[in-house]
Amino acid sequence: MGKKRVDKGTFYGVGVGPGDPELITVKGLKLLQKVPVIYIPKSGEESGSFALEVVEKYLDSSRQEIIDLVFPMCKDREGLQQFWDQSSRLILDRLGLGLDVACICIGDPLFYSTFAHMMRKVSEGDPNIPIKIIPGVSSISACTSAISLPLVQAGERLAVIPATYDPEGIHQVLLGFETVVLMKVNRVVDKVLPILEDLGLKKKAVFVSRATTDAQEVVWDLDQLRDKRLDYHSMMIIKKHS
Amino acid sequence: MGKKRVDKGTFYGVGVGPGDPELITVKGLKLLQKVPVIYIPKSGEESGSFALEVVEKYLDSSRQEIIDLVFPMCKDREGLQQFWDQSSRLILDRLGLGLDVACICIGDPLFYSTFAHMMRKVSEGDPNIPIKIIPGVSSISACTSAISLPLVQAGERLAVIPATYDPEGIHQVLLGFETVVLMKVNRVVDKVLPILEDLGLKKKAVFVSRATTDAQEVVWDLDQLRDKRLDYHSMMIIKKHS
Structure with missing residues (x-):
């Protein structure tokens, strides 16, 4: 057999x-x-x-x-x-x-x-x-739903990049796109804030971590993030025209 | 009262x-x-x-x-x-x-x-x-699931832009990002193909429409798209390192 x-x-x-x-x-x-x-x-x-x-x-x-x-x-x-x-x-x-x-x-x-x-x-x-x-709902959709902010609308362009990317690269991307998402921003906030300040975008950015969970955190005043221990599941959304 | x-x-x-x-x-x-x-x-x-x-x-x-x-x-x-x-x-x-x-x-x-x-x-x-x-599952996640292709992995950068954007703009974005998604590509395929050819990226791109539905269409040989009536719910994913 x-x-x-x-x-x-x-x-x-x-x-x-x-x-x-x-x-x-x-x-x-x-x-x-x-x-x-x-x-x-x-x-x-x-x-x-x-x-x-x-x-x-x-x-x-x-x-x-x-x-x-x-x-x-x-x-x-x-x-x-x-x-x-x-x-x-x-x-x-x-x-x-x-x-x-x-x-x-x-x-x-x-x-x-x-x-x-x-x-x-x-x-x-x-x-x-x-x-x-x-497929599943992404962390980006979770973040925008938490803050009721349209990520991109018709005609707009979106860039998603790791926040650990080199500062010059982040700077360039912020110049060229209507909306930018910086992933895993927890460890590099002190590097990212000066770039946003340079470009006058600090008030156009929001920090979100653990969106849709009980531990969800949303921070609009980015100065509050300095020297703070931030969650690993975090991102920053920068929307020029918000 | x-x-x-x-x-x-x-x-x-x-x-x-x-x-x-x-x-x-x-x-x-x-x-x-x-x-x-x-x-x-x-x-x-x-x-x-x-x-x-x-x-x-x-x-x-x-x-x-x-x-x-x-x-x-x-x-x-x-x-x-x-x-x-x-x-x-x-x-x-x-x-x-x-x-x-x-x-x-x-x-x-x-x-x-x-x-x-x-x-x-x-x-x-x-x-x-x-x-x-x-929040809901986006059409982009639906497309990548349909073709079992990772959209972005650690360290990579993603750009999502309307395919109706100006050709020079699309060209620049394709140069700068590991993965690019062109949304609503149905009406402008004839404009997009020459850009991909110029950059040697035609074989790194895939067309997907109506992902996850019975009408789902996946086209790897982009020349098949020429002069064809394409679905409104369509996009193209270009992954340089696939």
């Missing part, structure tokens, strides 16, 4: 939205409640698990395997590589057994998410694994 | 996502099923109603008032102004009676949405009306 062929599981990237558990999509929720294996990658930058907090009430650990992996703090490429290899092997094992695996992503899986790494690793490990993405 | 004060209704902007009805958020769905008045603005560019298609199965016209307004085709500012005035008066009437009104927005209410107009009009008409936004 020949060996019975097992159909491979599907690897899902599920965007669960920015933080409010009800901002998951109906599609994402249905999938999370159905798949046998849930994979929750967590950034080493955080002590708790934001991702798990968001989806916890939807999961059932009595019938679902919940794999909870904290990224190592190591900055070296080799250490990170090993971590990605290990994590993807865990996932590939389950997929090889025919089990569907859902990887939880805060926000949207394809917008500044570590899911892109995992997707590539899984695909390299077995090119025959089906990969499906369920 | 004094006149009894009626609490004003809340004006909600509800992002219903990019097209697949299951890509509405749990929060958005709950609200849509609860509010007494639903306002569905429709672009004159379309014959049917995309917005209504997305939410129709969630609504109950026996107990909910569904106000369905098609934008006028007029290009003159005055005609449009009249239209906005009329529409906002309809909404303000209901809000004044204490009824909550939800305005349906394809994608996210604050990302290239006509909701921003309506929000301003309602606010001008009565500054005491509470306005709340429920």
Whole structure:
């Protein structure tokens, strides 16, 4: 008798939205409640698990395997590589057994998410694994909803850049776009404020962190941000014509 | 006896996502099923109603008032102004009676949405009306999910611009950003293709329309787009390092 062929599981990237558990999509929720294996990658930058907090009430650990992996703090490429290899092997094992695996992503899986790494690793490990993405509400939409500020309107241009980009680069982008979003601004506020002052844009900017969660913070007077310990999930939105 | 004060209704902007009805958020769905008045603005560019298609199965016209307004085709500012005035008066009437009104927005209410107009009009008409936004999955996230392509990863920069922008402007932005999204590319493909050819980026670009719907179209060979009638809900994503 020949060996019975097992159909491979599907690897899902599920965007669960920015933080409010009800901002998951109906599609994402249905999938999370159905798949046998849930994979929750967590950034080493955080002590708790934001991702798990968001989806916890939807999961059932009595019938679902919940794999909870904290990224190592190591900055070296080799250490990170090993971590990605290990994590993807865990996932590939389950997929090889025919089990569907859902990887939880805060926000949207394809917008500044570590899911892109995992997707590539899984695909390299077995090119025959089906990969499906369920998009999610991004942290940017969460921030604009928190402050009721249109991000861009017809005819306007938007730039989204890491706040850790070089100051000259940030300066140039601020000159050329109606709306600019600076991602992960928490560690570089003291570098960003002088640029905004130079361009007369300090009053056109707003700082938002953990939008849509109970810990949401919105700061319009940017001077309040100086020398403060700021949340990792933060951004600044600069709108010239607001 | 004094006149009894009626609490004003809340004006909600509800992002219903990019097209697949299951890509509405749990929060958005709950609200849509609860509010007494639903306002569905429709672009004159379309014959049917995309917005209504997305939410129709969630609504109950026996107990909910569904106000369905098609934008006028007029290009003159005055005609449009009249239209906005009329529409906002309809909404303000209901809000004044204490009824909550939800305005349906394809994608996210604050990302290239006509909701921003309506929000301003309602606010001008009565500054005491509470306005709340429920963010939604944007058309950009829908497009990247359709093609399983990471939009931006750590360290990368994103620009989103209307494809109708001047060619020199598009050229400059393509030079300066790792990922560029050209919105509403349907009418200007013949203008955009030569720019991509000049920069050697034609094979790094993909055209997507109506992502997540049954009418979804993904075109990697951009030459197929020439002289074709393209859908209004379309965009092009150009990723240099893909």
